[in-house]
Amino acid sequence: MSSIDRCAGSLFSAFDALxxxxxxxxxxxxKLEWVNQSGLxxxxxxxxxxxxxxxxxxxxxxxxxxxxxxxxxxxxVTQFQQGQAEMGWVEGDRQGTPLRMSCQCSHYDTEAxxxxxxxxxxxxxxxxxxxxxxxxxxxxxxxxxxWQPKPGWPMEYVSQNVQEQLxxxxxxxxxxxxxxxxxxxxDDLPKVEQEVWQYINAGADRFIQxxxxxxxxxxYRWLDDYTVVVRDDRSGDVQCLLGYVLxxxxxxxxxxxxxxxxxxxxxxxxxxxxxxxxxxxxxxYHDLTVGEGIKYWKPDAEVTPKTVFTAMPYEMALERMQCxxxxxxxxxxxxxxxxxxxxxxxxxxxARVVPFSADEVLVMVRDITxxxxxxxxxxxxERRFHAIFDQMxxxxxxxxxxxxxxxxxQAVLNFMGAARADVVGRPMWDVSTWRASAATQDQLKxxxxxxxxxxxxxxxxxxxxxxxxxxTLDFSLRPIFDESGNVVLLIPEGRDMSDRKQxxxxxxxxxxxxxxxxxxxxxMVELYNQDCTVQLANREIxxxxxxxxxxxLQQDFLCKRYPDPIQRQQVQAxxxxxxxxxxxxxxxxADGTPINTSWMNIxxxxxxxxxxxxxxxxxxxxxxxxxxxxxxxxxxALIVQRIRQSxxxxxxxxxxxxxxxxxxxxxxxxxxxxxxxxSGHVLAEAVGESCPSFLGQTFKMPSTTTPDRVxxxxxxxxxxxxDIYNSGLPDDLIAFFSRVHVRATLIVPIxxxxxxxxxxxxxxxxxPREWQTGEVDLVRQVANQVAIAIxxxxxxxxxxxxxxxxxxxxxxxxxxxxxxxxxxxxxxQKEWLRLSRERSPIALLLCDIDHFKLYxxxxxxxxxxxCLAQVADAxxxxxxxxxxxxxxxxxxxxxxxxxxxxxxxxxxxxxxxQQHIHAVQIPHASxxxxxxxxxxxxxxxxxxxxxxxxxxxxxxxxxxLYSAKSAGRNGYAIAD
Numbered sequence: 001m002s003s004i005d006r007c008a009g010s011l012f013s014a015f016d017a018l019x020x021x022x023x024x025x026x027x028x029x030x031k032l033e034w035v036n037q038s039g040l041x042x043x044x045x046x047x048x049x050x051x052x053x054x055x056x057x058x059x060x061x062x063x064x065x066x067x068x069x070x071x072x073x074x075x076x077v078t079q080f081q082q083g084q085a086e087m088g089w090v091e092g093d094r095q096g097t098p099l100r101m102s103c104q105c106s107h108y109d110t111e112a113x114x115x116x117x118x119x120x121x122x123x124x125x126x127x128x129x130x131x132x133x134x135x136x137x138x139x140x141x142x143x144x145x146x147w148q149p150k151p152g153w154p155m156e157y158v159s160q161n162v163q164e165q166l167x168x169x170x171x172x173x174x175x176x177x178x179x180x181x182x183x184x185x186x187d188d189l190p191k192v193e194q195e196v197w198q199y200i201n202a203g204a205d206r207f208i209q210x211x212x213x214x215x216x217x218x219x220y221r222w223l224d225d226y227t228v229v230v231r232d233d234r235s236g237d238v239q240c241l242l243g244y245v246l247x248x249x250x251x252x253x254x255x256x257x258x259x260x261x262x263x264x265x266x267x268x269x270x271x272x273x274x275x276x277x278x279x280x281x282x283x284x285y286h287d288l289t290v291g292e293g294i295k296y297w298k299p300d301a302e303v304t305p306k307t308v309f310t311a312m313p314y315e316m317a318l319e320r321m322q323c324x325x326x327x328x329x330x331x332x333x334x335x336x337x338x339x340x341x342x343x344x345x346x347x348x349x350x351a352r353v354v355p356f357s358a359d360e361v362l363v364m365v366r367d368i369t370x371x372x373x374x375x376x377x378x379x380x381x382e383r384r385f386h387a388i389f390d391q392m393x394x395x396x397x398x399x400x401x402x403x404x405x406x407x408x409x410q411a412v413l414n415f416m417g418a419a420r421a422d423v424v425g426r427p428m429w430d431v432s433t434w435r436a437s438a439a440t441q442d443q444l445k446x447x448x449x450x451x452x453x454x455x456x457x458x459x460x461x462x463x464x465x466x467x468x469x470x471x472t473l474d475f476s477l478r479p480i481f482d483e484s485g486n487v488v489l490l491i492p493e494g495r496d497m498s499d500r501k502q503x504x505x506x507x508x509x510x511x512x513x514x515x516x517x518x519x520x521x522x523x524m525v526e527l528y529n530q531d532c533t534v535q536l537a538n539r540e541i542x543x544x545x546x547x548x549x550x551x552x553l554q555q556d557f558l559c560k561r562y563p564d565p566i567q568r569q570q571v572q573a574x575x576x577x578x579x580x581x582x583x584x585x586x587x588x589x590a591d592g593t594p595i596n597t598s599w600m601n602i603x604x605x606x607x608x609x610x611x612x613x614x615x616x617x618x619x620x621x622x623x624x625x626x627x628x629x630x631x632x633x634x635x636x637a638l639i640v641q642r643i644r645q646s647x648x649x650x651x652x653x654x655x656x657x658x659x660x661x662x663x664x665x666x667x668x669x670x671x672x673x674x675x676x677x678x679s680g681h682v683l684a685e686a687v688g689e690s691c692p693s694f695l696g697q698t699f700k701m702p703s704t705t706t707p708d709r710v711x712x713x714x715x716x717x718x719x720x721x722x723d724i725y726n727s728g729l730p731d732d733l734i735a736f737f738s739r740v741h742v743r744a745t746l747i748v749p750i751x752x753x754x755x756x757x758x759x760x761x762x763x764x765x766x767x768p769r770e771w772q773t774g775e776v777d778l779v780r781q782v783a784n785q786v787a788i789a790i791x792x793x794x795x796x797x798x799x800x801x802x803x804x805x806x807x808x809x810x811x812x813x814x815x816x817x818x819x820x821x822x823x824x825x826x827x828x829q830k831e832w833l834r835l836s837r838e839r840s841p842i843a844l845l846l847c848d849i850d851h852f853k854l855y856x857x858x859x860x861x862x863x864x865x866x867c868l869a870q871v872a873d874a875x876x877x878x879x880x881x882x883x884x885x886x887x888x889x890x891x892x893x894x895x896x897x898x899x900x901x902x903x904x905x906x907x908x909x910x911x912x913x914q915q916h917i918h919a920v921q922i923p924h925a926s927x928x929x930x931x932x933x934x935x936x937x938x939x940x941x942x943x944x945x946x947x948x949x950x951x952x953x954x955x956x957x958x959x960x961l962y963s964a965k966s967a968g969r970n971g972y973a974i975a976d
Contacts, residue, residue, distance in 0.1 A: 016036045016037055020038055020119055020120065020121065021035075021036065021038040021039035021041075021101070021119070021120035022035065022036040022038065022039055022117065022118070022119055022120075023035050023039050023073070023117075023118040023120075024108070024115050024116070024117050024118075025077050025115060025116040025118070026113065026115060027081065027107075027113075027114040027115060027116055028081065028114075030074065030077055030078060030081065030116070033115065037456055037478070038120075038456070039120070041456060068091075072088075072089075072090045072091065073090050073103070073118065075088075076088040076090065076103055076105065076118070077105060077116050077118060080105035080116060081116065085105075086104065086105050086106070087102065087103065087104050087105070087210075088102075088103055088105075089101065089102060089103065089208055090103050090120070100206065100208065101120045101121065102120065102121040102208065102224075103118050103119065103120050103121075104118070104119045104120075104121070105117070105118050105119075106119070141161070141165060141246055141247060142159075142161075142244050142245065142246050143158070143159055143161055143162050143165050143166065143244075143245045143246075144157070144158070144159040144242065144243070144244055144245075145157070145158055145159075145173075145180060145241075145242070145243040145245060146158075146240055146241070146242050146243075147179075147180040147240065147241050147243070148240055148241075149200070149238045149240070149241060152179035152180075152181045152182065153179050153180035153181045153241075154176060154179050154180070155173050155174050155178075155179065155180050156174060156240065157170075157174060158170045158173045158174055165247055166213065166215050166216055166221070166247075167215050167216020167217055168216045180243075181193070182214075183213050183214045184211060184212070184213060184214075185211065185212035185213070185214070185220050187212075188211040188212050191211070192209055192211050195207070195209060196209075196227070196241075199227075199229070200229060200238055204229060205228065205229050205231070206226065206227065206228050206229065207226075207227055207229075208224065208225065208226050208227070209224075209225045209227065210222070210223070210224055210225070210248075211223060211225065213245070221247050221249045222247070222248050222249040223245045223246065223247055223248060224245070224246045224248050225243050225244070225245050226243070226244040226245075227241055227242065227243045227244075228241070228242040228243075228244075229241060230242060274294070274364060274365060274366045274367075275288075275289065275294040275363075275364070275365040275366075276288075276289045276362065276363070276364055277289070277362075277363050278360055278361070278362055278363075279308060279320075279324055279360065279361055279363055280359050280360045280361075281324065281325065281328055281359050281360075282307070283307040283308045283309060283317070283320075283321050283324070284305045284306060284307050285306055285307065285308060285311070286306070294349070294365055294367065308320050308321065313340065316338055316340060319336070319338065320351065320353075320363070323336060323351070323353045324353055324361050324363075326353075327353045327354065327355045327361050328355050328358070328359065328361060331355055332355075333352060333353060333354045333355070334352070334353040335350065335351070335352050335353075336350075336351055337349070337350050337351070337368070338351060343618075346369075347367060347369050348367070348368050348369045348371075348372040348373075349365050349366065349367050349368060349369075350365070350366050350368045351363060351364070351365050352364040352365075370522070394409075394411060394493070394494070394495050395408075395409070395411050395412045395415070395473070395492075395493065395494030395495070396408070396409050396411075396412070396491065396492070396493050396494070397409065397412060397428075397491070397492045397493075398489060398490075398491060398492075399428060399448065399477075399489065399490035399491070399492055400489070400490070401448075401451075401452040401479075401487050401488070401489070401490060402427075402448075402452070403427050403428050403429065403445070403448040403452075403490075404425065404426070404427060404428075405423050405424050405425065405426055405427070405428050405431070406424065406425075406489075407424065408420065408423060408424070412494075415433070415465050415469070415471075416431065416432060416433050416465055416466065417465055417466045417467060418431075418432070418466075428444060428448065428492065429441040429444045429445055429448075432465075432466060433463045433464065433465055434463070436462075436463065436464055440461060440462075440463075443459070443461065444461075447459065447477050448477065448490065450477075451477035451478070451479050451487070451490050452479070452487055452490065453479075453487070454479050454481070454485075454487055455479070456476070456477070456478055456479065457476060457477040458474075458475070458476040458477075459475060459476075460472055460473065460474055460475065461473050461475050471496055472496075473494040473495070473496065474494065474495045474496070475492070475493070475494045476492070476493050476494075477490050477491070477492055477493075478490070478491045478493065519538055519539055520539075521538060521540065522540060523540060523612055523613065523614050524537075524538065524540045524541045524544055524545075524597075524611075524612065524613035524614065524615075525537070525538040525540065525541070525610070525611070525612055525613075526538075526541060526610075526611040526613075527608055527609070527610055527611070528575055528601075528608060528609040528610075528611055529607075529608060529609075530576065530607060530608075530609070532558060532572045532575055532576065534552055534553055534557050535553070535608065536553075537549055537552045537553065544589075544595075544597075544615045545561065545587070545589050545590060546589045546590030546591060547560070547590045558571060558572065560588070560590075561587050561588055562585070562587070562588070563588060567585070567586075571585060574599070574601065575601050575609055575611060576609070577601070578601040578602060578603040578609050579601070580600060580601065580602055580603075581600060582598050582599070582600045583598065583599060583600075584596060584597070584598045584616065585597055585598075585599060595615055595617045596615070596616045596617045596619075596620045597613050597614065597615055597616060597617075598613065598614050598616045599611055599612065599613040600612050600613075625774060628772065628774035628775065628778065629774065631663045631778070632663070632774065632777065632778040632781065635659045635660070635663050635778065635782060636781055636782065636785060638655065638659055648793075649789060649790060649793035650683070650684070652786070652789045652793075653671050653683055653684035653786070653789075654684045654686075656671065656684065656760070656782060656785075656786055657669040657670055657671055657684045657685055657686040657760075658686045660686070660760065660762060660778075660779060660782060661686040661687075661762070663775075663778060664746075664762050664775055664778075664779075666746075666762040666763060666764055666769075667687065667688045667691050667763055667764050667765035667766070668685070668686070668687045668688070668691050668694075668742075668761075668762070668763040668765065669685070669686045669687075669760070669761070669762045669763075670682055670684065670685040670686070670687075670694060670695075670760075670761055670763075671683050671684045671685075671750070671758060671759070671760050671761075671786065672758055672759055672761070673757060673758040674710075674756050674757065674758045674759070675698070677700070678700060678710065679698050679699065679700040680698065680699060680700065680758065680759065681696075681697075681698045682694045682695050682696060682697050682698075683758070688765070690765075691741075691765055692741075694740075710756055713749035713751075713756050713759075714749070714751065714754065714755065714756055717749070718746075718747070718748050718749075718776060718780065719745060719746075719747040720745070720746055720747075720771050720776060721744055721745045721746075722744055722768050722769060722770045722771065723743060723744060723768035723769075724737045724738070724742065724743060724744070724745065726768075741765050741766075742763045742764070742765060743763075743764050743765060743766060743767055743768055743769070744763070744764035744767075744768050744769035744771070745761065745762075745763055745764075746761065746762040746763075746771050746775070746776065746779060747759050747760075747761045748760045748761075748776075748779045748780050748782075748783045749783065750783045750786050750787050750790070751783075751787055752787050752790050752791060753791075757787065757790055760779055760782060760783050760786065762779060810822070811823035811826075813887075813888040815865055815868060815869060815888075816868055816869055816872035816888050817869075817872070818872050818876070818886050818887055818888045818894070819885055819886070819887035819888070820887065820888060821887065821888070821889060821890075823887065824885070824887035824889065824895055824897070825950075827885055827887075827897060828844075828897055828950045828953075828954075829950055831883075831897065831899045832944045832949075832950045832953075833944075834899075835899060835900070835943070835944050836944040836945055836946060839943060840899075840900050840943065841900065841901060841902050841941055841942065841943050842897070842898065842899050842900070842901065842941070842942060842943075842944060842953070843897075843898040843901040843902070843903070843905065843906035843909075843939065843940065843941040844895065844896070844897060844898070844939075844940050844941075844953050844954065844957045845895065845896040845898070845906060845909060845910055845913070845937055845938070845939055845957070845972075846889065846893060846894075846895055846937065846938045846954075846957040846958055846960070846961045847875065847893065847894040847895070847896070847913065847935050847936070847937050847961075848892060848893045848894075848935065848936050848937075848961055848965070849867070849868075849871060849892040849893075849933060849934075849935060850927060850929050850933070850934045850935065850936055850965075850969040850970060851924065851926065851927045851928055851929065851969075852864070852867075852891075852892040854924075854926035854927065854928075855867060855924050855926065855927075855933070857926070858924075858925060858926040867922055867933060868888075868892065870920055870922055871894070871917065871920075871922070871933065871935070872886070872888065872894065874913070874916035874917050874919075874920050875894055875896065875913055875916070875917075877916050878896075878909055878912040878913040878915075878916050879896065879898075879909060879912075881898075883899045883900070884896065884897065884898050884899070884909075885897045895957075896909060896913075901941065902941055903939070903941040903974060906939045906940075906941050906974075907939060907972070907974070910937045910939055910972040911972075913935065913937065914935065914937070914970075914971075914972070917933060917934065917935050918932075918934075920932075920933070929968070929969045929970050930970060934969060934970035935970070936961060936964040936965045936969045936970065936971065936972070937961065937964055937971070937972035937973075938957045938958060938959065938960030938961025938962070938963065938964055938972070938973055938975065939957070939960055939972055939973065939974045939975065940953055940956040940957040940960055940974070940975040942956075956975040957975060959975055960972075960973045960974060960975035961973070
């Protein structure tokens, strides 16, 4: 099924019933998409054969018609698309007989696409015209002129109806007083003469022209002239010209007005916005286009992945996903309606879910609120339409293929003077109006038999009703086929000569529909001339802008709405350009209030400009709030990220003030910590180029950091001043702010453990500023995050201190405070490797308290511990270099590591140790050496190398210690 069949099935069924040939092309590629039965028969093909033959519809006409005919039709459509012509001629043949058809082009728009509709009009052959001249034209609208191909074109014959149609008697025109050329409008005559001689010289035997002819009252009327060139059979010389002229003035005016109405309506409807989005089975969307009519879809650029659950309410998203899965599983489009409350108002939207791959669908959403709300009105309108249709002057009915009447319209019943029950269910030829003669009945029976075989039948017949009214009916029978190609119904149709009246009825209905849409459309609509004067405005202009419609059309409306001359020039240029794009403007209402509006301008074929506008003030406010909310969320996310990534408080504070200043576009943003005396120390600051820096300064803001104020801040008070001079601030605080060049302030406390740690402040230096609610909330939430960062930094500092304590306990002796054995081993190993690389000496002294067991036995272990601490202190006072280390090696043993020390240096240290121990004079009554504490020391010095280990150094020092003890203690010995 083609896309045009899907879009307008019922409408094209009606087209198919017309006897007028119809072709429909898809714009802009101009591919033939559909042709009705009359159009198919134009190529002298049966409907059945053409439908079954592959390639007739959708592949162009090259396979069904001569190349010349196809090119003529396509050229006409192309010229119409380019705005060059709406009407033209196509020449073909029917069963070898030349046939010339007049074609009219127009646009047809569906919801998704645009089409070009070509409507053909088939004239009767010239031979038939000549034979039936008097019968058809004596009292009809077609006038016959016969004139000589001589200068001025003198007339030999004019049909009698010229008196009724053009106001001349035949004698006036054939007497020689008036030539045919004298009747043609002076502006059209040169073109008409040129075309006549061109056709004659080209050997044409017939041609059609469109020009103006003077009426007997002096007016000029637009005519269609079908001219037949009569030539001598032998010589081929032109003997005379026969012109068949039809007055088209009323139809041309009606068609032009109808075309203008249609163009205006299409321009208005083209501005209705929709939503289009591609969504996969998991609900992730892409290729999003959101029209302004869609209220609920709020995509968040920061969210990844983007799903329907992040962009619309949960219940609606759940329903959407169910339809998506249904469409993907069945391969069938899904259509459903949904309701959502937007700003307290119920909105109705239609969603179409169309699968286009194994895992993705195209979702199309349209706001149908107006359609739902106007449903009753539309139903009533449709009822009135059917009532009108039933009263159409045109005769129409429904027949079975056997000729039994199934239905007729009221026009038929009125003409016959019968009730529906009198005719329905009877053979059509048995109805009273068809029993006038046996010939009429036989003709009808033959026509029904032909139509039952699938042929379209059309002929003229004279009928008389019960009251004696006689009409000449243009009668036709159209077959209706089922899917198998079988004729299931016949549609009889009869028309009199009332086409012009029907056109007027259609035009009036179109105007009424357009007026209703224009007056009640919920957007502002204006019609401008090229000089930007308002010619027409709808009631939405009056509602939104406040001016009565009569004033809108009387005054210089643009001057009132755009008082600034520069802006008014921009608006005028935007209107005249008519680029069909939306642009926002600040527009002033009747009371002088500025509002935000958005406009689009559409050029019309009349040279006028259709302007469509919307009040977007509320939308702008919502957008600003959304931007502030997004900026707040972004800033909070950034600060939270920095808190997680960094434990450096200063870095976090610097990031915070920088981002706050950028978000608020303020002159200054800073964080200062509150001291015990309520003064503030500026820890972080971000300022503009012209602002002096307060970073590192300490100052006290009067009346802001007093005890009372501090207590208020602890309870959630925020100090906001749009202008320090008009905010009711204390005089001393105003003086302080004035001294530091601050005009507007926003100060938010940072609370830590229910106390004020400090403040975040944003300042505007040179001018007042109204701080928005979202801005205040942003700084407040940032302050909460900063408080978390401060608490986290304090915990980190406590953790570092605890780690240092643990590290100290793990590497030092608790009693003496010296390095323990583990730390001694690690340090000796490290220095051993270093000095091995440097080829430098290292010395080790092992010290042992003489007779310490006897000391503990005599004085007790508590006194022994005190003795050990005093000895450790004396040893530590014996070394002075940072690299030297003293460690508790065992119970009463101590070790001294001396990097970069030779033997002489090591002996000097040992001597200092002995001196300090002697100076302490710790009593030791049980000592076998001296009556006080003494030490024995073993000394070793070596240059480390990769073949030895620190343990060798320790072993040699221990041997030296043993030698010192063996020598009587209270001395030192040097290892060999």
